Amino acid sequence: MTTKDQVEHEEGVTRRNFLYVATGAVGAVGAASVVWPLVDQMNPSADVLALASVEVDLTAIPEGQTLKILWRGKPIFIRHRTAAEIKTAVADNGATDLIDPEDDQARAERPEWLIMVGVCTHLGCVPLDQRGDFNAWFCPCHGSHYDISGRIRKGPAPRNLEVPKYAFLNDTTVKIG
Amino acid sequence: MGSSNYQPTNKAVKWFEDRLPILGLMHSTLGAGYLAPRNLNYWWNFGSLAGFMLVVQIITGVILVMHYTPHVDMAFRAVEHIMRDVNYGWLIRYTHSNGASMFFVVVYIHILRGMYFGSYKSPREVLWFLGLVIYLLMMATGFMGYVLPWGQMSFWGATVITNLFGAFDFYEGMGESILHLLWGGFAVDNPTLQRFFSLHYLLPFVIVGVVILHIWALHLPGSNNPLGIDAKGPGDKIPFHPYYTAKDLFGLSFFIVILAIFIFYMPNIMGHPDNYIEANPMVTPPHIVPEWYYLPFYTILKAVPDKLFGVIAMFASILIFFVLPWLDGSKVRSAKFRPTTAFFFWLFLINTLYLGYLGTKLPDEIMIDMAGGIDALTMGRISSIFYFAYFIVIVPLVSRMESTKPVPISIAQSVLDANKKG
Numbered sequence: 001m002t003t004k005d006q007v008e009h010e011e012g013v014t015r016r017n018f019l020y021v022a023t024g025a026v027g028a029v030g031a032a033s034v035v036w037p038l039v040d041q042m043n044p045s046a047d048v049l050a051l052a053s054v055e056v057d058l059t060a061i062p063e064g065q066t067l068k069i070l071w072r073g074k075p076i077f078i079r080h081r082t083a084a085e086i087k088t089a090v091a092d093n094g095a096t097d098l099i100d101p102e103d104d105q106a107r108a109e110r111p112e113w114l115i116m117v118g119v120c121t122h123l124g125c126v127p128l129d130q131r132g133d134f135n136a137w138f139c140p141c142h143g144s145h146y147d148i149s150g151r152i153r154k155g156p157a158p159r160n161l162e163v164p165k166y167a168f169l170n171d172t173t174v175k176i177g
Numbered sequence: 178m179g180s181s182n183y184q185p186t187n188k189a190v191k192w193f194e195d196r197l198p199i200l201g202l203m204h205s206t207l208g209a210g211y212l213a214p215r216n217l218n219y220w221w222n223f224g225s226l227a228g229f230m231l232v233v234q235i236i237t238g239v240i241l242v243m244h245y246t247p248h249v250d251m252a253f254r255a256v257e258h259i260m261r262d263v264n265y266g267w268l269i270r271y272t273h274s275n276g277a278s279m280f281f282v283v284v285y286i287h288i289l290r291g292m293y294f295g296s297y298k299s300p301r302e303v304l305w306f307l308g309l310v311i312y313l314l315m316m317a318t319g320f321m322g323y324v325l326p327w328g329q330m331s332f333w334g335a336t337v338i339t340n341l342f343g344a345f346d347f348y349e350g351m352g353e354s355i356l357h358l359l360w361g362g363f364a365v366d367n368p369t370l371q372r373f374f375s376l377h378y379l380l381p382f383v384i385v386g387v388v389i390l391h392i393w394a395l396h397l398p399g400s401n402n403p404l405g406i407d408a409k410g411p412g413d414k415i416p417f418h419p420y421y422t423a424k425d426l427f428g429l430s431f432f433i434v435i436l437a438i439f440i441f442y443m444p445n446i447m448g449h450p451d452n453y454i455e456a457n458p459m460v461t462p463p464h465i466v467p468e469w470y471y472l473p474f475y476t477i478l479k480a481v482p483d484k485l486f487g488v489i490a491m492f493a494s495i496l497i498f499f500v501l502p503w504l505d506g507s508k509v510r511s512a513k514f515r516p517t518t519a520f521f522f523w524l525f526l527i528n529t530l531y532l533g534y535l536g537t538k539l540p541d542e543i544m545i546d547m548a549g550g551i552d553a554l555t556m557g558r559i560s561s562i563f564y565f566a567y568f569i570v571i572v573p574l575v576s577r578m579e580s581t582k583p584v585p586i587s588i589a590q591s592v593l594d595a596n597k598k599g
């Protein structure tokens with residue numbers, strides 16, 4: 001007497017094979033859906049994301065000086081550039097040692113105000129003001145030199161200093177974020 | 178580990194043993210039931226010293242947590258509170274911070290012992306792997322522990338090390354997503370401190386688990402020994418207890434003296450003074466250095482001009498230890514009988530120490546005052562190349578080409594010969 005199992009076996013792919021795979025697949029999807037919350041909880045939480053923008057009064061920053069403020073746990077540099085600095089920055093648009101070529105005009109909406117995240121794109125240190133080969137920003141951690149437009153010119157950093165999203169509310173106030 | 182010839186005489190003990198044979202397990206792993214080669218020297222003391230340090234770290238750590246608060250507004254003050262207000266808090270914290278350093282000293286010697294005497298070779302490869310896993314877990318634990326006091330070095334060390342993972346930037350925004358996931362924010366901040374605290378508490382217990390596997394894997398083939406030959410007959414072995422328990426305890430007493438000298442006379446010598454300044458995300462210290470035990474790898478990172486390849490080289494410099502059993506093709510284990518291997522081993526050690534020394538230097542510091550001055554970056558590159566050449570070129574070639582010295586027939590014979598010579 002042949003059992004049902006044997007009959008199925010002889011037919012090749014069976015109902016049982018199908019059920020195995022289907023059960024396994026549902027189990028895998030179920031496991032993955034449980035793992036996702038366990039991973040995603042590591043991402044920035046709602047209150048961290050809600051850290052809104054900051055407004056900065058620009059009248060307090062004299063020409064040739066940089067203001068540093070904290071935004072989302074990171075320093076922001078707001079430099080009031082001199083006419084000479086702007087000239088150097090634009091003239092260097094075509095420099096051959098630009099690692100991440102970008103025009104100065106694309107980095108500063110108003111040329112006298114250069115606004116950047118003050119975090120070295122190498123490994124995250126805060127670059128120092130008016131130092132280095134370009135007398136602009138120099139990162140002491142592993143020696144990255146940035147120019148007066150915040151562009152990486154020499155050293156291990158791969159990218160220019162990041163320009164955050166910002167908007168001028170009027171001539172003396174800028175909103176960052 | 179298996180069952181042993183353990184025969185309790187006490188009735189109550191026997192009753193218990195019949196229901197849970199854990200005493201027999203202890204007997205056959207650390208007691209008289211474990212037969213070890215009779216010629217083990219003091220380099221074989223460092224495994225038990227590492228075990229001792231793990232226990233010290235767990236005990237002091239659990240106590241520290243009773244007085245510590247993992248929050249950016251309170252962590253720095255909590256550590257000062259431990260130092261100034263808690264009874265013997267200074268002792269417990271200094272034991273934990275110096276204990277971490279001494280734990281690494283012990284483990285480094287333990288690893289180098291394995292390299293010199295060929296303990297990683299067949300049949301002990303898995304034992305070697307488990308040791309490396311312990312070492313990797315220790316690096317992660319030490320790194321996250323160093324963040325907890327929330328000083329300037331804590332914060333900037335955490336920033337630089339977590340940023341390494343941003344190098345894996347294979348599509349637009351990938352690096353950044355990884356970093357936000359690691360930080361729980363847009364920079365190292367309170368969520369980062371809290372998760373590091375959680376993991377710093379957890380990982381030591383994971384290490385305990387891997388240590389158990391490590392000892393299990395050790396007891397199948399048994400310990401290697403300075404001659405690197407298999408222990409065969411009963412004449413080659415002696416019971417672990419009382420012979421090696423006594424020897425290990427004797428070594429331990431010396432080790433504790435050294436640990437105590439650090440704790441009581443120079444508790445901050447391994448630390449960095451900047452870590453007594455509270456973390457400030459606006460100002461990077463002029464010169465950030467990691468803890469000494471990461472320095473050689475930090476130099477390798479700095480030696481590579483490209484961010485991604487620097488990170489890859491740094492991880493590779495540690496992971497390459499996993500393939501050592503196959504890079505080394507020699508039939509003889511111990512470097513005692515492999516003079517060329519021994520020579521390059523010492524060269525490797527000196528070079529690695531030098532890499533560590535370079536890790537404390539700024540890239541443009543002049544190291545050698547000739548040819549217009551050779552800076553730390555250049556020396557770091559040369560040393561890094563030698564580091565990898567040792568594994569990829571020197572070990573594979575030397576181990577296969579070197580003519581080895583005659584190896585003794587047995588451990589017993591070699592001990593007898595040595596005794597005859599006096």
Ligand code: HEM
Nearest residue numbers: 234235238239241242245270274277319322323325326381
């Ligand atoms: C593998 C074992 C361990 C290692 C290598 C290790 C390493 C470290 C290091 C390097 C520090 C920084 C010390 C300083 O600069 O002050 C630290 C701090 C700390 N560790 Fe551990 N640790 C270990 C186990 C543990 C365990 C098991 C716990 C808790 C159950 C713990 C709790 C703490 C706490 C609360 C601090 C912050 C207080 C302080 O900075 O002194 N540790 N650890």
Ligand code: FES
Nearest residue numbers: 120122123139142
């Ligand atoms: S973090 Fe700036 S150069 Fe490395």
